[in-house]
Each structure stands twice: as C-alpha cells, then as structure tokens.
Amino acid sequence: MHFDPTTLRRDDYGFFGPGSPSWKIWTAPTAVIGFQRAVVLEHFDPFLTAAVADARGIYSDPRARLDHTFSYFLLVAIADGRTAVQAADHLMRIHAPMTGIEPISGKRYSANSPETQLWIHITGWHSVLKAYEVFGPGPLAPEEETRYWAECAVAAELQTCKPEDVPRSREQVREYYARVRPRLCSSERAEEGMHHLLWTPRSNGAGLSYYVGSRLLSLASIALLPKWMRTLGHFDRPGIVDLAVAPPAKSLVWAFSRFDKAGLLRAAPFIAPTAGRILAQHIEGAPPARLETITPGAARERYGMRGVSTAI
Template sequence: MVAFKTRKQWTEHFEPAEDYGFFGPDSVTWKVWTYPTSLILGFVRSVTIEHLDPNLTAAVVQSGGVKYRPHTRYSRTIRYFAMMVVGATEPTARAADVLVKVHSKAIGDDPVTGSTYDANRPSSQLWIHMTAWHSILYCYEKFGPGRLPAHEEERYWAECARSAELQTIDPEAVPRTRAEVAAYFAEWRPHLAASEACQDMVDFILPLGVALPPTLGRVRRTAMAPVRWVLSKGVISTYPKYVRQMFNLRQGPVMDAVARVLNKLFHAVTARSLNLQFQMLYLLTPAAAPVIGPALLGIPAKNPVTMTPREAQAAYGFDIPAEAHHDIRARQHARVFERNEKPSDEGLVESQQHIGSMDPYESARVG
C-alpha cells in the first residue's frame, strides 16, 4: 500500500512527461480514459468480450500467459494502453513497434474455426482496438459522468482512429460514429463463438482476482472480495443479452440495477480522491503509474506538443506497424507452420524494458 499524499506531494512524486503524446490534456481521450471506470470496468469488459473472437481465444489459450502470469499480463496491458492514450510519443511509438514483434509469436491453428490465427492480422487488431475503445466509453457513460456531448463523441471516435495508427490496422477501416461502431459489432456477430475455452477464460477473468498482485496478503485479498464482487457484477451488467447467453451468465435486471448504483457511487467517490485513484493504480499496475500520474495531476509536459502516431513513427525512425518486422514474422511463421516448432520469445523478452516485467513479483513492486 502506498502512503497517502497531498496533491503537491503527488506532483513532486512524478517526473513530467517529455511531451503530450498523441492527444493532449484537452482531448476527449484524456477525459474519458483517465476516469476511474477505465482501470477495471472498461478494461475487463473489453478483454472478456474480445474472447468471443475464436482466433483471439486460441492465441491466448495456447500462449498460456493469462492463466500462468495473470497479474503481469494485466499490468503490462494496462501500461501499454496508458502509454497509448497519455504517454509521450517516443516511448509509445517504440513500444508499439516492439509489440509487432511480440504479436509475431501469437500465430497458430485455431481448433474452433479450423483456420489459422495471427495476432498481427489487421482484422484481429481492429477487433481488439474497437472492443477497448467502445468498452472504455461505454463504462464511462454508464458508471461515470454520463454520455458525451455530440461534438465530444465525434472527437472521441476521430481520436480512436488516430490511435489505430499504432497498430497494424488500416485507420480508414476504423468506425468514426456511434452508428458505425454499432454496425461494426453487428457485422462481427456471426463470426463470434463462445467455445469451452472462451467460457473458461471469462470465468477465470470475471472474479477479478487476476488483477491482484501475488504479493497481496490473504487479509487484504479477503477484505477486497466485496469490492471485486461489486465490480464484477458491474461488468456483467454492461453485456448485451446475447453476450450473456454466450458466456453462460445469469444476472437479472434487479442485480443489474443494484450493480449500476453501487458502481456509480464507488467510481464517483474514487474520482474525487487522488489518493484512492493512486491506491488502485499502484495495487493493480504500478508500472503504469509513472505514465498515468502526470496526466491525472495535470503536470505540464517538458515539451507541450502532440504528434500523430504517423508523425512520431517518421520522426523516430520506426516503420508503420503494418510494414514492420516482416523478417521476424517470416521466421516465426516458418517455425510454427513449416517446422512445427514453438515460436521464439525474442520480441517478448525485449518488450519487458518497454511495457513491464513478466516476473509477477517484480511487476507487483511499488515504483
């Protein structure tokens, strides 16, 4: 547990960011993603719904990362998302470049569809991207301040498309309105599958114990059980009926209403307390705190400018993700599909210096 501090003490605790990243403090992205609903509700909603893509489930199950190092997987993912939305341009562009290498090992055969999966495939990346951006906004609206004004929502989806430049996605394929987002998910629905593996992963994630560090003592873990229950019920309350049916979840309208009231109250109180926000942040993902902290506190960046990802990639000498590291991807493809070997971990090992350690005890240390 980190010590409670005054705003001044918290401000002195963090180093200013080098720049304002890809959006800046006046963006709708900063407004929505830095609200407390993002850290657990929005993130868990997105990663569970993602598993309805059988290709993604195959990649997750066959890698084993979520089951065998759940806290590091959670922490590293949150840190990367934090870098994407509020982080400085150079380290984020570098992390995105390394992730292409990491995803190059997430290839193989999908037993549900009989096809192959590839985490760098643009359609797979777009599915993950849209479930994240949609879930973060949905939970902000449902449990936070409410629906964005029309002009802010328009900016939010434009910023969502800009962020897609950090991945192998074609930014022109990104929906840019609420109606287009709804149409995108409707088009995906026939391709979704709630396999046994999918339901097993959702059952593993939803109790939310996966987010807790292995160093957390039994007393504190037990004390947090009611909070985890409320948050989990809140996540379930956001699922449409067909998703609940696919996940084999039973939660009625009364529990939905209770979960909404309790979660709105919890997040309203948390939003008014910097100390509660930092307690959650350092408990769940201390590696993300140095990225999120300056944005939460409004600490001016050393260089108060923003870039688009494409501008940053050009400035720092990185290929755009769709064109990056074809040599590594080809080597991984040959290992997996031609020689029937496991993919190498070269990108995964390199990623630790950019998005956090894979050692569950090291990742749980307070920075």
C-alpha cells in the first residue's frame, strides 16, 4: 500500500472523528495484539487460507504484508475520507486477481468475495476490541460499545460485504461466529500460516526485530483465542501461561498509554513502518480543512471514487 503520511487528514476527520471509540481502540497499544489475533484467527476459514497460501505474501515478505494490512485497517478508522476510500479501492484492486480453487471443498475462492471480506472485517474489529478489553482499560461503556459496532458497520461499506450480513452488536457478532463455525476448519496450510504468524522465522526479510516481536505478541494474542481454536490449530498451551502473561502485558500497555504515547511510534519502524507513520500523523498532524466527519458514500462521490462491487 502506497501511503504519503503528510496527507492522512487533509480534508476532514474521516468517518468517525475525535472522541469516537474507533479512534480510541484502533490507536491504543493493544491494537497490535488484537491484529495478530485477527490474522491468526482468519486462517480457520479455508477459503481465506487458500488465498493467503496461494499468494505466499506472508512468507515472502511477512513484515510488508502485515504492515500493509494493519495500515489499511488504521486508514479506515482514523484517516480522512479521501485517503480511506483510496486505500479501499487500492486494496480491492490488489485482491481482484486472487482467485483459485480451495482444495478441501474443491470450490472456487475469491479474496474479494463478500463472505471472505466480511470474515476479515469482523475478525479484525472484534479482535482489537477484545485485546482492548483484556489487556487495556477494559470494556467500553454500553453506549460506547453500541457506537463501536455501528462504526464497524460503516467501515464495512468500503469492502464488498453485503450490508444486511454485517453484525451491529456484540450479540450479532456471536451469532455470526455461530453461523460460520460449521465451515471453519484447520489444515496443513492453515497451520503453516498460523504458526508462521505467531512465530515468524528470521528469513525472507522479517529480520530480528520482527522475529522477536511476533513471539512477544503471541504470548498475549494466543490468550485471547478460544480453547477450541488453539487445540484445532495445534498452538494451545497450559492455562497457567495465560494467567502469567496477563499482568506484564497489562503493565506494558498501561505504561505505553500513560507515560510514553510515542513509544509505539519509535518501535514501529522495526515492526510496521507504514502503520507507524499513520499513527505519527494521527497524533502529531494538524486539524483537517473541514472539521467534520463524512460517510463512505459521500467520500466516494466527493472525490470521484468508483466504489467496489460484490461481483466475482
């Protein structure tokens, strides 16, 4: 993803604006823990596993591949409307040629299919919220949580998700997971992907910092995953480890939030440089030209974006 950090917020406050739960949760230190949880969890969908395994991006250049994905989520959450819709259109173009045959079912997969895009979207937004609740300040107030899921549905408008399928509450998210669970599974390629993301080797450009970072993050992110997933993916561990991880993880998150707001920015070049530039601009940038929020539809109309199609 090509991104100019000087243009993060040139026009408006984007879709959510200051004080929104999306701004608070996606820029919290816990977001990186939630993001690792999400990209691991995604592999239980065999169609997404097939797309990831065939593309090989997480293996050939894991730092860039995951940095760009995290950056997309950040841009949708905190960038101005123009930047967010540009990022979405760019991502859809990258995904467009990613089609093939899923080997377990023998059915065709498409990275831009509404079902796959919804799975990516919900696992991402749910995972960062869960990390915030467990290792950060704790659960949102009821009215904030209601707003968070409403904002999640707005963000889904930038992808090919069918609006009627997008959950709009925690209960609806639970219902969504229950609905898709029968098609979730593990496989040799899924385990390869999950283990690679949790414990990225020092190869193919990952480097020492990413090698260490993935392992440190995995201590916390595994604790956020359901027991049945950990067992199915062959990365389960004793519950005592989860209990031991919680206090230091919470302490580190508190320290970053309380004493060193830029601490993650200094670490970002070693883990996710593009995401780091986005966060830096969010914290240090000037207010936009218009002190207002905008809808995805209005942003596309104002800036001449074509939008995305659910056609495959």
